[in-house]
Amino acid sequence: MSITDDSVEVTVRLAARRVKCPCGYTSAAAYDHAPRRWRHLDFGRHKVWLKYPIRRIECPTCGVRTEDIPWARPTARHTRDFEDMVLWLVTRTDRTSVSTLMRCAWRTVTSIVTRAVDALIDSRRLENLYRIGVDEICYRHPHKYLTIVGDHDTGKVVYITEGRGRDSFSEFFEQQSAKERDKVQVVSMDGSPAFRAAAEDHVPQARQCMDPFHVMQWVNRALDRVFSDAASVRRTLSMQAPEWRKARTVLRLGKNRLTKKHKSLLRTVTAADTEVGTAWRLKEQFRDLYRKIAPRNAARYLRRWIEEARSCGIDAFVQLARMIDKKSEQICAAIELGISNALIEGINSTIRLINARGYGHHSAESLKAMIYLNLGGIEVKLPTQT
Template sequence: MRVSTAFNRLLQIPGAWVDKVVIGDRDVEVTLRSKSRLLNCPCGQRVSAGYDRRQRRWRHLDLASHRLWLIYDIRRLSCPNCGVRTEEVPWSRPGARHTRDFEDTVLWLATRTDRTSVATLLRCSWETVTAIINRTVDELLDERRLGEIYRIGVDEICYRHPHKYLTIIGDHATGTVIDIQPGRGVDSLTTFYDKLTDEQRADIEAVSMDGSTAFRSATEDKLPDATICYDPFHVMQWTNRALDEVFAAAMTTNRADFNMSSGQWRKTRTALRTGAERLNSARGHLVETITAQNHDIGTAWRMKEQLRQLFRITHPARAPRYLRRWIRRAADSGIRPLIQLARRLELHFDGIINTIKLGISNALIEGINAKIRLINARGYGHHSAKALTSMIYLCLGGLNPQLPTRT
């Protein structure tokens, strides 16, 4: 069997056949010839005549211990639509110096390990891996991801200290990240809304978020008809912080009565924060004791448990009245942290009720943020927002890179 025939069967390069093979000490160079006489312009136009040509090399997947290179006299063509352009070849993406199989392998490995390990395994540079990820994500990210969104979630994440943030927008229907913007202010979310057409903005019926004033302001400005939903997790976080303030104030004022060590203080604080149904016997006894000893702590703990029941109401129509009564009792309690919490819940009243009626929370985005932290830690940090953004899209944007060996 001829060497060229053997390599044709081994490599199966789409749209080309092997003309010549040169095997060196470390490299194998395979010269290709195109099967088609027509040249493909990136715009889709097919042209018969070439403008000029130049030899180009593409790195392919390794062959045993040898690096494999594909060599081809790539041509420029005179397109009636675009002018003079370089032809497209089926084994490589436009402008790339690596084959699709090589790049797909890089993408698949990058979703599972750090870039240094990918570079070591494939015998290329760390910068090459980064460039492949950035370029292919820009190409593969489909604008159609913004075409059918009607319920979205918004949150920010700190990817580098001090105060380096990204605004993450996720789709509740698909569970994927649909857009990422630098920063966490009004401008960040406004930039995303400005990318959408009028029809796309009109299709969005609900936006879940935390209590961010910036996100609320941008949404009310750009999506006046959308329903804003405040995440139950953040509402209970506000409540637990108010409970912590009541507990800390009581400990400071009546330190002699409680006589707790620092370890006992932390255990008591944790027990007060824990839901009543999840308390074991020891923690349950601790909560009973501390709430009986101090009126303010007992009131704050019972108010916290009553607010938790708001998000378990089986008939959402009863939620407005329930929350209104809770706010009234908190405001009349005479306990400063509860009074401040009542004012805050009054300000976010509609968003909390919308959450209960629609059954939407920001759990999806919180889960995405946890995965982003894993991506950032796996890469030992990222030197720029662009690098991290590409990795987020690659892992969480629904791109699903596949190994070329899987058919």
């Protein structure tokens, strides 16, 4: 052991003399060895390093490999404890705090996460999927997308790849065996024709449905348009920017979540512009489809809603009614099959959090690793937790 003002270096010796390949094979003879250091958890203000002449082994299956050691993952330059501490922290706090606390570079944090996720992700996660959902997220403007596939039954993300086309979603199915694909019964998605085509190619037996999340997004966007037209086209509303933003949020909020103040703002807006009032009522009626209507009545209820929206005289909602009409079968399928928003909302809110904590903007690779770490079912424990 050698100690300086700011570091402690500990020389390690292994009790077992046999050399172990990461695959499990052991041998009495080493191929060769070379000195290596691993960064371990700090001892007070001292950085701690483990030092050991790491051996290589000639494995009959793997060829010449670096030996497996108990304190670090293969190819790592940090100990398992150090890495686990980093992984635990990145799911809870921002990147600057992690790199300051652990006294390592930002890119070290990223590379630890990327490599550890590779080692820790369940390699059998594609085997038993019955109800899956696919979504796209834009990770860099413009036109940089990730396709994300999740399992509705566990809420876990099971596959992430770049792009958002037919190829991206097909790539997921190509990772599965024919037997695994046969198990897929339900695929939920947004309105994308590319995803739809990929699902038809690979899992023709599966029922396709529209995630309520995306349908509600369409409805809210139409409502936004009616509201902004009230200010800029019809000029029935004049509001200062902060109040205008507040009113837009209130309009989007579900009726059951409105406070007294919200309700009074809503009354002011809908009294000044009747189209906003009609649009808001149609939006609430649409929400009821997911909240209050029994699945067996959903198709009839939706049909009535489409007729009403179509004849309401508001452009944005006439167009919306047309879009919804085209997807009515998939919209009702989601209700019948009990597809909730939990998965898609979980993905979206986690990605917002990852971005806010400063992990999202670097590369598709590091964002993918962070999504897997947070939503891929990887269990991270502190070295001190048992």
